[in-house]
Amino acid sequence: MDGLEHLIGGFIGALTFSNLLYCFIGCVLGTLIGVLPGLGPAAGTAILIPITFNLDATGAIIMLCAIYYGAMYGGTITSVLINVPGEAASVVTCIDGHQMARQGRAGAALAIAAVGSFIGGCIATIALAFVAIPLAKLALGFGPAEFFALMTVGLCLVIGLAGKNLAAALLMTVFGLLLAMIGIDPVRGAPRFTAGIPDLFDGIGFVPVAMGLFGIAELLIAVEQYKSQVIRADMTNLWPKRDEIGPCVKAILRGTGIGFVMGLIPGVGAVIPTFMSYVTEKRLSKHPERFGNGAIEGVAGPETANNAYANASMIPLFALGVPSSPTIAVLMGAFIINGLTPGPFLFQERPELVWAVIASFFIGNAMLLALNLPLVGLWAKMLRMPFSYLCVGVLIFCIIGAYSLKQTVFDVWVMLGFGVLGYVLRKLEFPLAPAILAMILGPMMEKSLRTTLEISGGSFSIFLERPVALCLLAVPVIVFAVVALRPKALDPLREADAD
């Protein structure tokens, strides 16, 4: 009952006028990001960090989290209406959602997606409230060796699932870790790799790098792909047929389970649970031939899985301080900017913040449901915005975001540089997720490793003497062994992610 009591306390914090307003603004902005092709949740969250600078930490985190799950929902609208996923996790919704729209059932597709997302998000958040405390309590007993092992596990799972070339994923990780080494050494205070440039003494900012790698690079890719769309959709009938309700309920419940479990595993990404849910529904259906031709379960299951994943992926961040995807890494960066370190100690040091944020997930999901069904026509109109204005607007927000962090133009140059780099690397199909996760985890990993080795007098055998650390470190060994010895074993997951 511990979780329930805390959650009720969290609602008291989240239901203040200001926090409700921040949650509402976050949901609106998030949906907008999801709707607009060319802007993913990671880029959108990074770009909008500066608007939270003047907010208190609770309000800022509530708003940024709302942007994240709002974007996950917003992507559905474009998938259904114009067959273009607003963000990667909505790819699978295009298959049956757009077919439904072509049959004049866009309203029903969007309604079931909204209801499924709401149910999936709420159940995952209830589970978050109950799982996070025991997990955080367990993590409180961890020493630096266990924390190093834990972060290594998180990073290695991301690497293992990042792409077909393990060496490239590992190289991107090393690159991210090396970027994190620039600046003053956090343990000894010696400057490293600064080349005498004063702006580098504080290190390379995570936010400008994330904005460049995701925001600017995505915009440059969108320039190649963007086409203005004509939208004609029937929004009059929002509800499914009577005989569809039973299969939809089952699809939503299965989608919740799949999304929740996948959200707990770092590196899985939002695309995989949606594909898994789709495949499960198709396999379990008495009429699998309907899939691809407008089967409503093909929308209900994946959309539920998508939102359940988004909420469940907060568990590793809140309880262990390990981000499981680039967007969660950006959220972790926002925590750090606000002077907070996600992880088990946050539950002890700032419980009112943690529980208010968790409670806000319920409120945000309810807001999204209330916002999106009646306003879906308005969101569809947003798609008519000319790309030129969207592009210039996003670039100006990126410039403000990069500049305002330290009030220096140097960070804007960093963002532009990493934008070009991100564009080139994406074109060459190098995975970027390991680099951004490594960059945010780098300083903590280094500190944990060095503290561990200081305790052991420089001997690595300390990892063999600590059973938790040893078990955790066995996970990456197994993952890499599977990848190296049976390279096709993880292909279904990677292909889902690549699609």
Place this chain on the structure above:
Amino acid sequence: MQSGMRRGWQLTGLIMFAICLATLWESRNLALFDRLGPGSGFFPFYLSAIGAVLCALILFQVTRTPVDTEPGETIFPRGPVAWRALAILGSSALATIMMDWLGFRLGMMIFSLILLPCLGERRWWAIVLFAVVAGFGLFYIFNNWLDVLLPVGVFGI
């Protein structure tokens, strides 16, 4: 693998290899171990060494991979799309310079006035309206409502 893709991987591998060698060299100037334990150079030294090995492995892998004989799509865009991408990057760089010198308001106004026509917008009144809102409107919102300080230039604007 397409030949363009292979060249891209080889070039990336070589650049990363050079970066890893440079950080490896620089790490040697930092203490690997001191009396308290691992020093400032410990983590980057081993990371750079691992990175250099990975680069060598990638270069080896890529060089051995057969190249597709059939011509495929080019990796990077050409023609008008490439010009649009370059316009975005060039005007963003110009905006960064101007923002430092002329301030946010004038910098972003000029940025919008340059980039919008490059991206195909032809309605001059819409371009001017957008530029004014982007420069002065956003400055007002961020400075006054969100307390985010944006740069003021040589003319005090």
